[in-house]
Amino acid sequence: MTSILPLRAEGAELRFRGKLLVGPVDVSLGAKGVTIVLGPNGSGKTSLLRMLHGLECPSAGQVRWAVPMHETFEKQAFVFQSPIMMRRTVRDNLAYPLRLSGVARAEARDRADHWAARVGLQDALDRQATVLSGGEQQKLALARALIRDPQVLFLDEPCASLDGRATREIEETLVAAAAAGTRLVMSTHDMGQARRLADEVLFLLHGKVQAFGPARAFFDHPPSAQARAFIKGDIVE
Numbered sequence: 001m002t003s004i005l006p007l008r009a010e011g012a013e014l015r016f017r018g019k020l021l022v023g024p025v026d027v028s029l030g031a032k033g034v035t036i037v038l039g040p041n042g043s044g045k046t047s048l049l050r051m052l053h054g055l056e057c058p059s060a061g062q063v064r065w066a067v068p069m070h071e072t073f074e075k076q077a078f079v080f081q082s083p084i085m086m087r088r089t090v091r092d093n094l095a096y097p098l099r100l101s102g103v104a105r106a107e108a109r110d111r112a113d114h115w116a117a118r119v120g121l122q123d124a125l126d127r128q129a130t131v132l133s134g135g136e137q138q139k140l141a142l143a144r145a146l147i148r149d150p151q152v153l154f155l156d157e158p159c160a161s162l163d164g165r166a167t168r169e170i171e172e173t174l175v176a177a178a179a180a181g182t183r184l185v186m187s188t189h190d191m192g193q194a195r196r197l198a199d200e201v202l203f204l205l206h207g208k209v210q211a212f213g214p215a216r217a218f219f220d221h222p223p224s225a226q227a228r229a230f231i232k233g234d235i236v237e
């Protein structure tokens, strides 16, 4: 299968009514691993993820995949901080995207049941997705993204407001996905989670990339006073 990676941002900026939200960003995301995007509130994490995924067009510079953009749509996915559930059952929420991409009904149902079990929702298959708890909805959102076997998965603080158990279950699913070859690009406020999951770290401050490189080096030898303070949990402005 053709890889859509690497993903390259070159001088990529995102502006809203003239105000710079993030950029210029110059990074290259290679074929494997987990990139964790860190930074204080408002530093541009969501804006960056949306621009890399293609939900927002760069106002300047460019974001380029290894293949034309339209060929990436089926091969990358995005999990939002607050997932949007269809007013349907858990099974239908999982099967529907597959049906839209032409998968036969029986196979879509089998894969839906398989993925519900992968995230611990096997007993909730016939429940309305909209009545699930926050943690259950986020697990469903993750399964709904992974069921299409994306090469790249963007996640915007998927565990914000979840308890320890739901966070652990989501992390286990993410670790398994990464081991199976899915490229993860994820923002988080949780430094413990960043340390557990990251292969590389992208640290943003005021919309600018302050650091981008191997996670180990970032945590062991923070590249700036702000990065050191941020890792310690101090307030960084």
Ligand SMILES: Nc1ncnc2c1ncn2[C@@H]1O[C@H](COP(=O)(O)OP(=O)(O)OP(=O)(O)O)[C@@H](O)[C@H]1O
Pocket (backbone or CB within 6 Å): 016, 020, 021, 039, 040, 041, 042, 043, 044, 045, 046, 047, 048
């Ligand atoms: N649609 C928008 N319109 C105007 N300003 C926006 C919009 N989206 C984001 N911003 C601004 O862009 C900046 C970056 O926001 P962004 O949500 O990307 O940061 P973040 O690092 O994800 O923040 P948080 O950690 O609070 O989620 C902020 O100043 C924010 O107010």
